[in-house]
Amino acid sequence: MPELPEVETTRLKIEPHLKGRRLLRLEHDAPHKYRDTHLAAGRTIATLTRRGKYLFLNLEDPGEEPLELIVHLGMTGGFRFQPTTHTRVTLHLDGSDPLYFQDARRFGKMAVVRPGQYRSMPTLAAMGPEPLSDAFSEAGFVRTVTDAGKMIKPWLLSQGPVAGVGNIYADESLWASRLHPAQTHLTRPEAARLYSAIRDTMRAAVDAGGSTLSDGTYQQPDGMSGLFQTRHNVYDRAGQPCPRCGTPIVRTVLAQRGTHFCPHCQVLRHP
Incomplete structure (x- = not known):
C-alpha cells in the first residue's frame, strides 16, 4: 500500500x-467507491494537500462553500497522465488533458466532502501529526510512546502516534532505531x-520518490519508479545480511x- x-x-x-484547473467531471462506474463526485463538477482545484496517506484536492467555486475531494490510493491505486488497462476514474479538466486514476485491485476510494x-x-479523523511537520515534536512523541504500553510496530501502523507510517517505513525506522517490532x-x-529515525527515514524516502517494490504496483504518475527501495535495510530483504552486523534478516508476521x-x-x- 502506498505510504506517505x-x-x-x-x-x-x-x-x-491540476492546480488552478476547473474540474469538469469525474468519469467512473463505481459510485459506491467514488462517492458524491458529481459535487466536484465545475469547481476549481485551488490546492492539493496531503494528510498521512490521503490526498486532498481542495475545491472552490465563487459563492459556494468549499469542498474537498479526498483520495485514498488503496493497495494499488495511483494517478497516471495516460490511460491504462486499469483506469478506474478519469478526471476531465478545463484547458488540460485528463488525469487518470488506475487501480488494479480496486481498493482505492474517493469522496467529496x-x-x-x-x-x-x-x-483520518483520528490521525496523529505529520512526521515532517513542526507538530510532530520529540517531547510529545516520547511522552506518547512511553505511556502507550503497546507493541510498537502495530501501534505505529494505527496512524495514531504519527501519520503516514506503513509497513515499509515502520520496518525501516525500527531497524534504524535498533528496536524490535514487538x-x-x-x-x-x-x-x-x-x-529521529521516523523523521530521517521519511525525509529520505520522499527525496527518493518513494519505494517501488518487485511487483511494480507503485509508480510515479509519469511512469518513473521510486528509488528508495535500493536503500531498504530490512524490508523485503529476508535472508539477506543486515547492513549493520551481517546477521540474516528475519521475516515474521506481527x-x-x-x-x-x-x-x-x-x-x-x-520489561
Whole structure:
C-alpha cells in the first residue's frame, strides 16, 4: 500500500497539472467507491494537500462553500497522465488533458466532502501529526510512546502516534532505531531514537520518490519508479545480511503484517 512518501511524491507530480484547473467531471462506474463526485463538477482545484496517506484536492467555486475531494490510493491505486488497462476514474479538466486514476485491485476510494467532515473516515479523523511537520515534536512523541504500553510496530501502523507510517517505513525506522517490532514499554532514549529515525527515514524516502517494490504496483504518475527501495535495510530483504552486523534478516508476521528485522540488532527486551 502506498505510504506517505509515495503519496507525497504523487501529490508533487500531479500538482502542476491540476492546480488552478476547473474540474469538469469525474468519469467512473463505481459510485459506491467514488462517492458524491458529481459535487466536484465545475469547481476549481485551488490546492492539493496531503494528510498521512490521503490526498486532498481542495475545491472552490465563487459563492459556494468549499469542498474537498479526498483520495485514498488503496493497495494499488495511483494517478497516471495516460490511460491504462486499469483506469478506474478519469478526471476531465478545463484547458488540460485528463488525469487518470488506475487501480488494479480496486481498493482505492474517493469522496467529496465538506472540509473536516470525516465521520465516515475514522482513521483520518483520528490521525496523529505529520512526521515532517513542526507538530510532530520529540517531547510529545516520547511522552506518547512511553505511556502507550503497546507493541510498537502495530501501534505505529494505527496512524495514531504519527501519520503516514506503513509497513515499509515502520520496518525501516525500527531497524534504524535498533528496536524490535514487538517491543513494548519503550524507554525515553529508545523513543527518542525512534522519533529521529521516523523523521530521517521519511525525509529520505520522499527525496527518493518513494519505494517501488518487485511487483511494480507503485509508480510515479509519469511512469518513473521510486528509488528508495535500493536503500531498504530490512524490508523485503529476508535472508539477506543486515547492513549493520551481517546477521540474516528475519521475516515474521506481527499483527497480520509481514515484518522484517535483524535478530541481532533488534533484540526483544522484556520489561
